[in-house]
Amino acid sequence: MTNSKDNITQKAEARPEEETIPSPTEEEIVPSPSGEGKRSPATEEGAATDRSLLIETALLAGEILLESGGETFRAEETAAIICRSGGDPDGEVFFLPTGIFISGSGEDRRFSTVKRVGRRSVNLFRVERVNFYSRAFAEGKLSLPQLREKLLALKNNALYSRPALCLAAGLSSALFTVLFEPTLSLTVLFDFLVSFVGAFAAQLLCLSGRMKNVYPFSTTFLGSALIALFAVLFCSLFGIGNVNVIIIGAIMPLLPGMSLTNAIRDTVTGDLISGVSRIAETLLLAAAIAGGVGFVLACYLSITGGPLL
Amino acid sequence: MTSLLCLRDLAVCFGAVFLYGIFMSAPRKALFLSALSGAVAYFVYRLLAVALHHELIGYFAAAFLAAASAELFARFFRMPATVFVMPSLIPLVPGIGLYRSMLCLVQNDLDGFLAAGTRTVLISGIIAAAVAVTNSAARHILRRKPAENTEE
Numbered sequence: 001m002t003n004s005k006d007n008i009t010q011k012a013e014a015r016p017e018e019e020t021i022p023s024p025t026e027e028e029i030v031p032s033p034s035g036e037g038k039r040s041p042a043t044e045e046g047a048a049t050d051r052s053l054l055i056e057t058a059l060l061a062g063e064i065l066l067e068s069g070g071e072t073f074r075a076e077e078t079a080a081i082i083c084r085s086g087g088d089p090d091g092e093v094f095f096l097p098t099g100i101f102i103s104g105s106g107e108d109r110r111f112s113t114v115k116r117v118g119r120r121s122v123n124l125f126r127v128e129r130v131n132f133y134s135r136a137f138a139e140g141k142l143s144l145p146q147l148r149e150k151l152l153a154l155k156n157n158a159l160y161s162r163p164a165l166c167l168a169a170g171l172s173s174a175l176f177t178v179l180f181e182p183t184l185s186l187t188v189l190f191d192f193l194v195s196f197v198g199a200f201a202a203q204l205l206c207l208s209g210r211m212k213n214v215y216p217f218s219t220t221f222l223g224s225a226l227i228a229l230f231a232v233l234f235c236s237l238f239g240i241g242n243v244n245v246i247i248i249g250a251i252m253p254l255l256p257g258m259s260l261t262n263a264i265r266d267t268v269t270g271d272l273i274s275g276v277s278r279i280a281e282t283l284l285l286a287a288a289i290a291g292g293v294g295f296v297l298a299c300y301l302s303i304t305g306g307p308l309l
Numbered sequence: 310m311t312s313l314l315c316l317r318d319l320a321v322c323f324g325a326v327f328l329y330g331i332f333m334s335a336p337r338k339a340l341f342l343s344a345l346s347g348a349v350a351y352f353v354y355r356l357l358a359v360a361l362h363h364e365l366i367g368y369f370a371a372a373f374l375a376a377a378s379a380e381l382f383a384r385f386f387r388m389p390a391t392v393f394v395m396p397s398l399i400p401l402v403p404g405i406g407l408y409r410s411m412l413c414l415v416q417n418d419l420d421g422f423l424a425a426g427t428r429t430v431l432i433s434g435i436i437a438a439a440v441a442v443t444n445s446a447a448r449h450i451l452r453r454k455p456a457e458n459t460e461e
Contacts, residue, residue: 069333069391069395070389070391071391074389074391122333122334122395123333123334124330124333124334124335124336124339124391124392124395124396125334125335125336126334127389127391127392128336128339128388128389128392131388131389132387132388135387158334159334159336160331160334164331165331165332165334168328168329168331168332169328169329169332171324171328172324172325172326172328172329172331172332175321175322175324175325175328176325176400178317178321179318179321179322179325179351179400180405183314184313184314184317203332244408244412247408248404248405248408251404251407251408252329252399252402252404253329253332255402255404255407257395257398257399257402258333258395260433260437261394261395261398261436261437261440261441263437264434264437264438264440264441265437265440265441265444268438268441268442268445269441269445286407289407290407290408290410290411290414293408293411294411294412294414294415297411297412297415298415301415301416306416309412309416
């Protein structure tokens with residue numbers, strides 16, 4: 001093999017320490033071209049680490065976007081902009097909802113990186129920040145190490161704490177319950193409270209399940225079952241309230257509205273694999289919600305005959 | 310009575326979308342505007358659905374309104390449009406349809422399930438399509454001004 005362009009470095013892990021030091025075996029594999037071997041090894045090493053840092057940073061930006069609910073198209077575009085602005089016009093990026101592939105060109109070889117993306121959730125703050133930082137990098141206001149530092153800090157910055165998120169979800173569901181109530185009456189206050197309790201408990205379950213890497217399908221199923229249970233229990237206990245409206249309001253934060261919209265957008269923009277897999281994800285989550293609520297309501301129906309429905 | 314109901318719904322919808330924005334960790338600057346456009350979009354949907362006797366047109370118009378205003382806000386604040394459009398679409402998401410179709414299934418009413426289920430899928434498709442179309446239209450129409458500033 002005379003040309004070292006076939007030498008592809010693959011790294012599944014994105015550890016900065018490993019990136020900055022090219023492994024000695026790599027150096028051995030690279031044959032020094034007889035004619036143009038004038039460059040000193042130090043500068044070549046520097047350029048190589050620079051390029052791999054660039055790729056790692058593009059990967060990090062894309063990873064944060066995919067994990068926070070950005071569309072595939074946006075994540076790809078952002079990574080490509082970082083590559084191009086960092087001086088790698090031949091960088092090629094390919095994103096799926098569950099994984100990232102980036103390959104960039106160096107002086108005389110190509111680097112490529114693969115990263116698996118798990119734990120998808122919604123965090124619009126991160127989407128906005130990554131967009132902001134990558135734009136600043138493209139305009140030259142941020143250097144590459146600065147960008148990387150900001151992105152790493154962003155990865156651990158969630159803007160709101162978990163209890164605050166649960167509280168917001170609970171209150172929002174309670175208000176949706178009021179919104180879906182067709183008449184003006186004071187029993188709406190009862191529905192408001194029950195919906196709040198149910199949605200709060202369900203979100204607590206889902207968010208703590210996500211921390212422990214439980215599949216979202218199971219937590220969504222259990223969460224919506226919990227909502228239906230609360231609704232049926234409280235309404236039959238106190239004899240007032242509207243079970244339907246409570247459940248419809250309380251499942252709002254569980255509904256996969258974001259992944260549905262992203263699914264259609266991805267399909268429309270031509271990221272067919274991403275689009276179809278996101279549609280599958282949406283259907284799965286919708287089935288989990290319907291299953292959880294349906295299971296509890298079926299039990300309720302078979303026990304009491306369903307006077308409240 | 311009805312105007313009172315409308316007023317209550319508008320206020321409640323605003324609050325619900327605002328809190329949902331916090332739940333989605335939307336940036337603080339975007340919360341107020343997305344809540345406003347969400348409430349207005351929901352109201353437009355209700356008006357059109359009653360006036361035209363057809364839900365689907367109402368859904369499309371409301372989703373289009375939310376998406377178009379989000380694109381404008383996005384150009385103005387230099388944030389991605391997703392940040393604005395996601396919370397404001399939430400009141401339109403057919404949770405009711407999902408629930409109704411599930412309820413029919415539980416009660417062994419397969420005809421009702423098919424009717425409500427098809428409707429739900431259609432509505433979600435229409436909302437998502439309205440957003441996608443608006444987004445790609447905005448990319449072509451509004452691209453010139455801000456994009457050239459960022460590239461240089």
